[in-house]
Amino acid sequence: MERTLPVFVTYWMRWPLILAAVLMLCATGCSQQQGRDIARQFSDGKPDELFQTSVDRMATLGMHDNLQSLYLLMSKLYLRNPSQWRQSGYPDAVSAARQVRQAIEERRPLPALGARRDLEALSYSLSAEFHGDRVGAFIYAIGSMLVTAHGGRTEFYVTDSINPQFVSNAARNIEKATWLLSQRQDANGVLLLFSNEISEEASNLSFAVEFGKIVARLDLLTQMLDERYRRVALNYAQSLLLMNFLPVQ
Template identity: 80%
Template sequence: MVEIAPVRSLRVLYQPLLAGALLLCASACSQQQGRDIATQFSQGNPQELFQTSVDRMATLAMRDNLRSLYLLMNKLYLRNPNQWRLSGFVDATTAERQIRQAIEQRQTLPQLGERRDLAALSYALSPEFRGDRAGAFIYAIGSMLVTAHGGRSEFFMTDTINPQFVSNAARNIEKATWMLSQRQDENGVLLLFSNEMTEEGSNLSFAVEFGKIVARLDLLAQMLDERYRRIGLNYAQSLLLMNFLPVQ
């Protein structure tokens, strides 16, 4: 009993200190969390306040898909340096800039006439087309992507995206990728050089980048489908269980 008393007294002494330390830690963590939230808000776009998590995901996916597409355009011009000269622009950089602008601002390309989306894609990969095939091919896919997302590249609460159209766009890109590697002219020469497999090595970077676009589209389609499915299920459950909906 003589040895227990000091232990109890120490415990009584340290308990307030421990509580104070925990309180200080909680306060510091709360302050740090507050600073992190403030930093995120300061670095974000005010428009994000009008986006759900799915809207934000769709916006970021579109941004990344267009970046992948522009990277592929640059690679196609490097593999097919004769193409940009058929565009009528002074160099490849100018051609790339004009095609990006046409995609993002929903403009047409003079060499494609009034064709957009699938019509432009079919024409760009046909033997009859005589213009800048690389630029037309990328424009057609970019135009199709924007159309499949309702004609927009940024999305907010009031916007709706049809998941079936997004999924269809992914399938179209898979077909276009195959056509890119197979279509030949009357002399048996590929219309556009992209992936390459030789004894010296392989270059499958085109297939990899197109695969990234397809994967993003499929993920977004699944997220959209689940989002709308849950809205319907939640409404059905409220009717089934006869629950009143909250008003505050």
């Protein structure tokens, strides 16, 4: 006589099969979703990203964000110091800011600064000898310094190299410039440019916060660059230690 298993035993014996089927469906769905995500990310990317390492991409995005922070700071400084854009010769703050932005990105000199760039322009823009649009000169000086510290480029690829020491130096220079901006006064004891404000009536530290973001991005890039070059040296040392031949292709 054929024996039949109890119903509850048959029920529990089916669970491993059901679980396996569910896992297979999930795995298939996940792989398909991952494939769609990868395809979407690839289609959203630019062709030139194929010639960028992860550090190159990070440096490019960091430069873009730092310049955008500078342009935001320029707009805020013009709002707090409206007399400055009026000395630029342009009809409004937007036009004055546009000219500064183009001069930074196109590596052109700013007429108010003559041939001065980078650190020379930064010192001059915060000096008593400077007469003109101090906001535009100050932002241009920092922007040109950033571009110079990154090898004169705003986009980076595998054939480019960035000196991490120069990037770190740029971060320290911005910290000093931020302090000078809040301290430097004219002969009458009036601040050359109004930025952060702490008083009984109001508190505005947005300038320091935005400058801090730029410094943080530069310091992070410095660490990434140091690690990349350190890994190159370590890989070479390991190949010598293990007596492995180095790949040629």
